[in-house]
Amino acid sequence: MMDMVLQQPLYKRLATGDWLYALLIVLTAGYSLKLFGSAMDYYEQLILLGCGAGLVALGWFWKSWRWFFPLAGAVSLAAIALYDHNLARAGQSFGLKFIFSSQSSFMWMCTLFFLATGVYWAGLLARSAWLQRMASGLTWSAAVFALAGLFTRWYESYLIAPDVGRIPVSNLYEVFILFCLITALMYLYYEAKFAVRAVGAFVLLVISAAVGFILWYTFDRQAHEIQPLIPALQSWWMKIHVPANFVGYGAFAMSAMLGVAQLLIQRGILVNRLPPAEVLDEVMYKAIAVGFLFFTIATILGAMWAADAWGGYWSWDPKETWALIVWLNYAAWLHMRLVKGWRGAPLAWWAAGGLLVTSFAFIGVNMFLSGLHSYGTL
Structure with missing residues (x-):
């Protein structure tokens, strides 16, 4: 029955509530464009319309x-x-x-x-x-x-x-x-x-x-x-680069804690109170896959922003370097799971340890290293 439902065209799977929600988002986006469109440049107007479409899709996907x-x-x-x-x-x-x-x-x-x-x-x-x-x-x-x-x-x-x-x-x-x-x-x-x-x-x-x-x-x-914003951040790029980046950070942080829970189960701790280790392993994988996708998009957007602001796509700035380290870390994690077939404790340890790498890229670089991104210091 579920397979038959999924085979139907999207518009037939949508209920009245889906369409009412979409109408609300469309009207809100249109009203915002009418009010503030004259103060936006072409790219900002595209971002607004893209966000509206994304919000509709998200509401249809996640009730x-x-x-x-x-x-x-x-x-x-x-x-x-x-x-x-x-x-x-x-x-x-x-x-x-x-x-x-x-x-x-x-x-x-x-x-x-x-x-x-x-x-x-x-x-x-x-x-x-x-x-x-x-x-x-x-x-x-x-x-x-x-x-x-x-x-x-x-x-x-x-x-x-x-x-x-x-x-x-x-x-x-x-x-x-x-x-x-x-x-x-x-x-x-x-x-x-x-x-x-x-x-x-x-x-x-x-x-x-x-x-x-x-x-x-x-x-x-x-x-x-x-x-006030410093000149380096006065760009429409920030509206898309930063949120995409933090979808990645959030997913990686969540996967690390799932890895910790999985390791406890495998050692017989809280085993009757937590979901099975196999379920946590699957959720951890899906979280890292989503986080990796958005982190990849954010890194590409960041390179394009750098080219627009500083004239080059990559400068090996500490923030850029550590973003690459984070990307390589989770690319290797996904490779080991999807290609090598790893499961269980090795990937759980890896996900938990990844929180240290991600945390340093997130805040450690701002605290201990200087570079083009030093505007985020403590």
């Missing part, structure tokens, strides 16, 4: 996205309405001060991710399906606040000044939030598809570690303050 994305947009629109074109209202309006401003949304995100981590572990150790469902709900809620906060921060940057306005993926503070969001969403998708809710206790650990960095970076370095 949960059809309520998640509009809900995050509605929260952000509530913040925009409360601002009423006046950034000073962030400290005057109760709703903005405690719920809807970008900083408030991010603090809710941090709190909910921490809570979700604890509840996932409680559900795992107690074998409580109810606690695990609650943890999933907390993770979804955190993701809503993360995406809404990014949308709101984008609007806030334009309230400061038109020439300050930009997409909020330009510094470590913003991309760590993006990392938390993407990693959580990828996990939630695989959690539902493969019924691996118990492994959320492990995946949320790496997200909580990123949340800890966000909180330190906020209160110790005041990184939450919106700053």
Whole structure:
């Protein structure tokens, strides 16, 4: 029966809800183009239309996205309405001060991710399906606040000044939030598809570690303050290169934690509380395959951006070099699985160790090495 359904044309497999969601995205994209099209160049208009098409496809592919994305947009629109074109209202309006401003949304995100981590572990150790469902709900809620906060921060940057306005993926503070969001969403998708809710206790650990960095970076370095873009980042390339990059980072981080869980099972630890090792191995493979695809796209886009900005596709800058190391690491991982037929512990160890390589490429280069990408330092 399922094979017969999949053989039908796409338009016959779509329900009324799919078409209503697509209509919402088309109308929103069209309205945005009408409002801001005159301020966009040709490439930015293409990015907007491409994002609209991508959001429709994602909603058709992943049904949960059809309520998640509009809900995050509605929260952000509530913040925009409360601002009423006046950034000073962030400290005057109760709703903005405690719920809807970008900083408030991010603090809710941090709190909910921490809570979700604890509840996932409680559900795992107690074998409580109810606690695990609650943890999933907390993770979804955190993701809503993360995406809404990014949308709101984008609007806030334009309230400061038109020439300050930009997409909020330009510094470590913003991309760590993006990392938390993407990693959580990828996990939630695989959690539902493969019924691996118990492994959320492990995946949320790496997200909580990123949340800890966000909180330190906020209160110790005041990184939450919106700053103008430096000239090197004033490009439409950033809108596509950075998100694609962090789909890769999020997938690789999730696969590392799946590898850790798989290794524990193989040693008889939590074996009756976690999904079978074979299931985790399959999810780990799919996550790395998706991450590798997007990381490859991001690397190509980065080379094209470099040629546009600096006149050359590749300069062996430390960031570029470590991006290549990450790419080669997961290319070799996929080769060993698909061509050599490796399974089990070797690939699990490799995926877990890959987190160290990815982490250094993500943040270590910014901390210890200098080069053309030194604008991302701590």
